[in-house]
Amino acid sequence: xxxxxxxxxxxxxxxxxxxxxxxxxxxxxxxxxxxxxxxxxxxxxxxxxxxxxxxxxxxxxxxxxxxxxxxxxxxxxxxxxxxxxxxxxxx
Amino acid sequence: xxxxxxxxxxxxxxxxxxxxxxxxxxxxxxxxxxxxxxxxxxxxxxxxxxxxxxxxxxxxxxxxxxxxxxxxxxxxxxxxxxxxx
Numbered sequence: 229x230x231x232x233x234x235x236x237x238x239x240x241x242x243x244x245x246x247x248x249x250x251x252x253x254x255x256x257x258x259x260x261x262x263x264x265x266x267x268x269x270x271x272x273x274x275x276x277x278x279x280x281x282x283x284x285x286x287x288x289x290x291x292x293x294x295x296x297x298x299x300x301x302x303x304x305x306x307x308x309x310x311x312x313x314x315x316x317x318x319x
Numbered sequence: 320x321x322x323x324x325x326x327x328x329x330x331x332x333x334x335x336x337x338x339x340x341x342x343x344x345x346x347x348x349x350x351x352x353x354x355x356x357x358x359x360x361x362x363x364x365x366x367x368x369x370x371x372x373x374x375x376x377x378x379x380x381x382x383x384x385x386x387x388x389x390x391x392x393x394x395x396x397x398x399x400x401x402x403x404x
Contacts, residue, residue, distance in 0.1 A: 246354040247353075247354035247355070247356055247362065248354065248355065248360040248361070248362055249356065250354065250362070251353075251362045251385045255383075255385075261381075265344070265389075281387060308389075310387050311387055311390060312385060312387060314366070314381040314382060314383070314384040314385075315382050317382075318383070319383050
């Protein structure tokens with residue numbers, strides 16, 4: 229696979245809104261839950277992200293099996309670990 | 320030649336309707352498909368996540384969600400998920 233971020237490739241379904249690139253633009257500043265492939269959840273305010281799904285969160289709470297195990301002021305998540313990013317408020 | 324439809328064309332036709340996503344792991348997702356890209360990262364709305372565990376199936380409700388294409392294995396257009404199958 230090429231090293232270019234996915235958002236460069238976006239637009240496969242041209243003419244529609246709601247593509248991953250559109251989602252990434254709209255979700256900045258919202259409260260989100262990020263689930264990793266390991267099953268660990270991170271809830272927080274999404275401060276920025278890129279097409280690799282690298283994510284920076286503020287006011288982050290780390291959930292393991294539904295219980296808070298840690299809180300971080302700022303957290304960076306490397307994109308390869310991300311299963312999904314889900315908005316907790318409407319976009 | 321008979322008209323042929325490519326796999327991703329099929330998914331493109333599914334935009335706006337419900338889709339069932341089965342991952343490589345013990346997870347499934349069902350929701351309304353809003354869009355996807357060349358990596359088959361998908362944006363879904365009104366999602367139910369089904370987590371298959373030894374103790375049974377755990378369900379999680381999600382709003383608008385960007386699902387990483389990395390773990391996606393199979394897509395079932397027009398299905399509302401495992402309960403609909």
